[in-house]
Amino acid sequence: MLRKRIRISKNGLIIIIVFVIVLIAYFGSSLSKVRNINVKGVNDLGAQQVINATKIDDNSTLLNVFLHHKTIAKETEQKLPSIKSISFGTHNLRDLTIKVSEHPTLGFINKNGGYYRIINNGKIINQKMSSPIGNYPTYSGFSASRLKKMSNIYAELPSNVKTNVSEFYNAPTKLNPYRIKIDMNDGNKVIADMRTVRTKLKYYPGMAAQMKKKGVIDLEIGAYSYPFKGKK
Template sequence: MKFRLNRNESKQQRSLTPWEEYQAQAAEQRKRANAPKWIHKARRIGDKLPRLKHQRNRKLIRRLAILLTSFTVVILAMVYLLSPLSHFQTVTVTGAQALSAKQVETATRVRTGDSIFQVVGHEQQLARRAVKRNSRLKAVSIAFRQPNKVTVHVTEFATAGYVMKQNRYYEVLENGVVSQQSVDQPKSGTPVYGQFKKAQTLHQMILQYAKLDSEIKSSISEIQDSPTKQNPNRIHLFMNDGNEVYASIPNFAKKMAFYPSIAGKMKAKGVVNLEVGAYSYAFKK
């Protein structure tokens, strides 16, 4: 009889009613709620430990990757800086006529063997300084060519003529600058300036001359300052074709453009006056 009761009890335990299951769950929750706090904390920490370990491993791997990458970059940079690739192998100068390649390199401070980092990113600054260092340079452009080549293209101020001082000829550029170096004979195709007592007057004359066409420039042999009371800006020109010209400095370039057509109509060598209007007359015999 006792054996049957146990069997019945086990059957009742295995098949609980919904109300009994609810009561059992509620009892279990009360038991957990009444449990010490350190037990709950230990459970929460235990749940978080695998996740914390994973996060720590990820951070460690990330830091190691950053350190290795930085170290590799530093090593490669040092190797590059010490290698010939970081220095200019060739410096090519183009556009220079009167200046030598060495003079251009001195003005630009760009030479073979220099570090690439002295130029890359500083091209415009170096070009501006070069123009200031050498008065003959009109414009400079610096172009880096990978891997270690650089091209320097220059535009020079043309020769506007020569000024005679103490039986020596000093070159004058189209920007009005007079060279400090003298020559025995002036270069053909450029005029000689004479009788100019004021540097400002000579400078204005040279700027006007620079505006002329190349054909008219090469036809002038000599330009003299020849002021009068009526015209303090008057100049006297001696042409290669044998004619002479009187003109005024302020409108010289504009008036001189008519000279070829006027000279072509002249039947004999003479004077072309461009001071007021434009007319010509033959030399007096």
């Protein structure tokens, strides 16, 4: 069996040696440290919040970041569970780019004197907040299974309806254990049934536009509206 020998010319060897020396000098100097950090893809999380969770600062080296990127990503996702994925990139051999993909926020639940974020399938992020952020609804009185179902229903609503929802209430009765109430940001209230609210609530904008006064839109059985009592 013949073996091919790889021959390196004298000039080629010099180039390799110089390259290695430059590489060693680069990583041994302050030039190898992270200069700027740019966070992309954040929606409800703050860029600085992500940076703090990664523990990357101007004393970190790009080499260390990329050698341990899987560990950094895993630890960051544990600290910020609303992160779906995180990756790292670089340009200019000095600047670091952190790309983040978040689980969509489906609202907040108020408990233990604080607010907790709800993401896909009704999962509650165990990170206490003093108040909700963004234009998302809050949920009151729902069991874990009902919360999962209600938040998934909200996720599938038309965007012009989602932005108008302020709060969902679980409001069962003996006659209808699936009854819910909804406070809208425009001042109206909605009565509905969890089993049909996904399809019926898409008619809300048109019905609200026809109302001369703020009031109740009842979608539980049919679809009709009436003004609040005592309102002139």
